Amino acid sequence: MSSRHAQLAEQFNADEARTNWHDQTLWWVRQKRDRAANTLPEWEQLRQWASDIKDHTLSNLHAYLLEFEKNALANGVFVHWAKDAEEHNRIIYDILQKAGVDRIVKSKSMLTEECHLNPYLQKKGIDVVDTDLGERIVQFREEAPSHIVLPAIHLKKEDVSDTFHEHLGTEKGNNDPQYLTHAARLHLREKFIQSDIAITGVNFAIAETGGIVVCTNEGNADMGAHAARVHIACMGFEKIIPKAEHLGVFTRLLARSATGQPITTYTSHFHRPAPGKEMHIVLVDNGRSRQLGREDFRNSLKCIRCAACFNTCPVYRRSGGHSYHTAVAGPIGSILNPNLDMKANADLPFASTLCGSCSNVCPVKINIHEQLWKWRQVISAEGLTDPSKKMGMKLMAWVLARPAVYRFAGKAARWVTANLPFLVKNKTWNPWFKQREMPEAPKQSFQEWYKKQQRS
Amino acid sequence: MYTVGLFVPCYIDQFYPQVAISSLQLLEKLGCKVVVPLNQTCCGQPMANSGFASLSKGCDANFIQNFGELDYIVCPSGSCTLHIKEHLHSEQFPEKATLIQQRIYELTEFLTDVLKLTTFKGSFPHRVGLHNSCHGQRGLHLSSMSELVAPVFSKPADLLKRISGLELLLPERSDECCGFGGTFCVFEESVSVKMGKDRIREHEQNQVDIITGGDMSCLMHLEGILKRKKSPVRVMHIAEILNDGYE
Numbered sequence: 001m002s003s004r005h006a007q008l009a010e011q012f013n014a015d016e017a018r019t020n021w022h023d024q025t026l027w028w029v030r031q032k033r034d035r036a037a038n039t040l041p042e043w044e045q046l047r048q049w050a051s052d053i054k055d056h057t058l059s060n061l062h063a064y065l066l067e068f069e070k071n072a073l074a075n076g077v078f079v080h081w082a083k084d085a086e087e088h089n090r091i092i093y094d095i096l097q098k099a100g101v102d103r104i105v106k107s108k109s110m111l112t113e114e115c116h117l118n119p120y121l122q123k124k125g126i127d128v129v130d131t132d133l134g135e136r137i138v139q140f141r142e143e144a145p146s147h148i149v150l151p152a153i154h155l156k157k158e159d160v161s162d163t164f165h166e167h168l169g170t171e172k173g174n175n176d177p178q179y180l181t182h183a184a185r186l187h188l189r190e191k192f193i194q195s196d197i198a199i200t201g202v203n204f205a206i207a208e209t210g211g212i213v214v215c216t217n218e219g220n221a222d223m224g225a226h227a228a229r230v231h232i233a234c235m236g237f238e239k240i241i242p243k244a245e246h247l248g249v250f251t252r253l254l255a256r257s258a259t260g261q262p263i264t265t266y267t268s269h270f271h272r273p274a275p276g277k278e279m280h281i282v283l284v285d286n287g288r289s290r291q292l293g294r295e296d297f298r299n300s301l302k303c304i305r306c307a308a309c310f311n312t313c314p315v316y317r318r319s320g321g322h323s324y325h326t327a328v329a330g331p332i333g334s335i336l337n338p339n340l341d342m343k344a345n346a347d348l349p350f351a352s353t354l355c356g357s358c359s360n361v362c363p364v365k366i367n368i369h370e371q372l373w374k375w376r377q378v379i380s381a382e383g384l385t386d387p388s389k390k391m392g393m394k395l396m397a398w399v400l401a402r403p404a405v406y407r408f409a410g411k412a413a414r415w416v417t418a419n420l421p422f423l424v425k426n427k428t429w430n431p432w433f434k435q436r437e438m439p440e441a442p443k444q445s446f447q448e449w450y451k452k453q454q455r456s
Numbered sequence: 457m458y459t460v461g462l463f464v465p466c467y468i469d470q471f472y473p474q475v476a477i478s479s480l481q482l483l484e485k486l487g488c489k490v491v492v493p494l495n496q497t498c499c500g501q502p503m504a505n506s507g508f509a510s511l512s513k514g515c516d517a518n519f520i521q522n523f524g525e526l527d528y529i530v531c532p533s534g535s536c537t538l539h540i541k542e543h544l545h546s547e548q549f550p551e552k553a554t555l556i557q558q559r560i561y562e563l564t565e566f567l568t569d570v571l572k573l574t575t576f577k578g579s580f581p582h583r584v585g586l587h588n589s590c591h592g593q594r595g596l597h598l599s600s601m602s603e604l605v606a607p608v609f610s611k612p613a614d615l616l617k618r619i620s621g622l623e624l625l626l627p628e629r630s631d632e633c634c635g636f637g638g639t640f641c642v643f644e645e646s647v648s649v650k651m652g653k654d655r656i657r658e659h660e661q662n663q664v665d666i667i668t669g670g671d672m673s674c675l676m677h678l679e680g681i682l683k684r685k686k687s688p689v690r691v692m693h694i695a696e697i698l699n700d701g702y703e
Contacts, residue, residue, distance in 0.1 A: 373504075414470060
């Protein structure tokens with residue numbers, strides 16, 4: 001009966017101390033975000049502007065994509081269009097083959113995670129090294145990132161120490177963060193120098209200039225792109241903004257929302273290849289035009305991947321990123337992933353209490369919790385919910401639409417709770433009772449009480 | 457004098473009648489004429505939030521039949537009120553549905569915005585922790601929200617602070633969800649309970665006697681956890697405290 005998310009979340013909760021640590025760590029990030037937002041009296045205005053710019057862009061996406069392509073081509077950049085993940089991966093492999101390269105470095109790109117680029121290239125014998133520290137850690141462990149900004153947030157420094165001991169030969173049991181990051185730095189430097197091709201993601205692509213902007217804290221995107229002969233930047237359609245003057249709205253919101261920093265350590269602008277070098281941009285659809293066509297869900301494409309909704313989500317904090325079994329977890333993932341594969345991700349819109357905190361922190365004002373509600377309706381209409389749940393709902397709806405039946409059923413439920421408690425107080429089939437007591441069953445309902453008052 | 461239709465959510469009617477009785481008595485003490493339509497059942501939210509809004513037509517029709525003629529409708533639940541405001545729908549009587557959506561108030565909202573209640577004569581000498589329920593807060597804007605850069609206010613807290621002897625305490629995370637979430641509480645049992653336990657821990661750190669709030673569903677969930685661990689902390693709906701505190 002319980003969904004994939006619920007099962008994985010239950011496993012996560014088996015270690016309560018670790019769940020507490022995960023919850024408190026991300027809550028601390030949420031608090032940093034609050035403090036950063038509160039330093040700007042114009043915060044809510046910025047969110048509105050960001051939302052408006054994105055809405056406008058999505059309504060004219062076709063034109064802005066073509067404008068971007070035209071300007072990027074004029075800058076001497078190769079532009080590729082990929083309709084889905086498979087085509088995206090093939091395009092990248094073709095560039096690698098033409099360049100005769102079999103090892104690459106890659107900075108963080110949730111799009112390449114979404115397209116499963118790493119396993120695709122590795123199957124073809126390419127050595128792929130993720131250079132974002134968190135991504136490198138999860139790559140060593142053959143795990144998926146559990147958070148789009150903090151990919152290894154599910155791990156403690158002891159876990160990282162064990163992983164580095166195994167893969168980088170660091171001292172066993174040395175958990176000093178300084179020591180561990182230094183080991184990673186030496187390891188990655190070597191990879192940067194050896195690699196002829198660097199892949200980066202894209203945070204913003206500016207139609208007016210044909211340039212792209214990549215935001216990182218570690219400088220690994222710059223290190224990769226500058227050291228390599230060929231730079232490939234991969235981006236989903238929705239990364240477009242119309243003009244350079246709009247960029248400031250987003251860079252002011254992005255880092256504050258993500259980590260509470262005023263700005264990311266590196267905000268790198270790429271316009272054209274350096275002399276003698278090559279630059280490629282891969283523009284990827286992979287379901288985005290389908291989502292654009294869904295009126296209720298199109299504005300999910302406004303997302304700038306800050307993960308503020310992850311950090312605020314009380315469910316995410318207590319279930320971990322892997323419980324969402326997708327590249328992009330958290331509340332935003334739960335409204336994006338049903339578009340990619342509705343059946344496989346039918347559980348995700350239900351992994352929420354609809355508390356609405358996600359919509360409030362979203363810097364581009366996506367109505368996330370309302371879209372979660374709407375996806376639930378779509379998923380039920382498509383017949384993707386448990387048949388027993390549907391039966392239960394039908395019965396409930398039938399009872400509640402008939403006042404006399406409702407009164408009888410309510411009385412019966414109270415009688416059973418009071419007189420046959422073993423039927424209700426059962427941890428096996430009553431999930432409520434597993435860790436909670438049942439409410440007391442009163443002798444009379446409010447309506448029964450009220451009718452007696454009227455008579456007397 | 458206001459004539460007010462009292463909308464009693466189904467689970468309050470069946471399991472927490474004292475909450476409805478307190479709401480009724482409080483409104484009457486404040487000079488309202490309270491009408492209780494006796495064929496009311498449920499707002500339809502359990503189906504709709506589970507993805508079966510298509511099945512809540514019967515509840516919608518019944519709700520309109522019971523409340524369609526009233527100028528004010530008051531409900532001691534932010535969640536059920538929000539459901540009506542957002543999702544009540546009728547092909548047959550669309551104007552009536554719209555009117556109901558404009559005329560329905562959550563209890564503390566009605567006391568604050570319509571009755572403009574400012575003074576309390578009685579007292580309630582206890583340490584009380586306030587749980588801000590999400591739908592009342594983020595949906596009906598009963599109080600400011602910690603995520604937004606905006607002025608701070610709280611309709612339920614302002615009412616409670618006016619009761620003499622009542623010591624109001626907010627948990628460290630003043631507006632984090634308790635994890636009830638309707639059917640979420642059983643379909644995502646482990647996360648739901650963990651969220652509830654964490655809310656309770658913060659209230660216990662404040663050494664409260666009572667946890668209160670505007671939604672009995674959240675409080676029922678917290679009460680279940682409190683009773684299982686045999687905690688001396690009790691839950692009371694805000695209507696019960698306000699009614700006790702108003703002589």
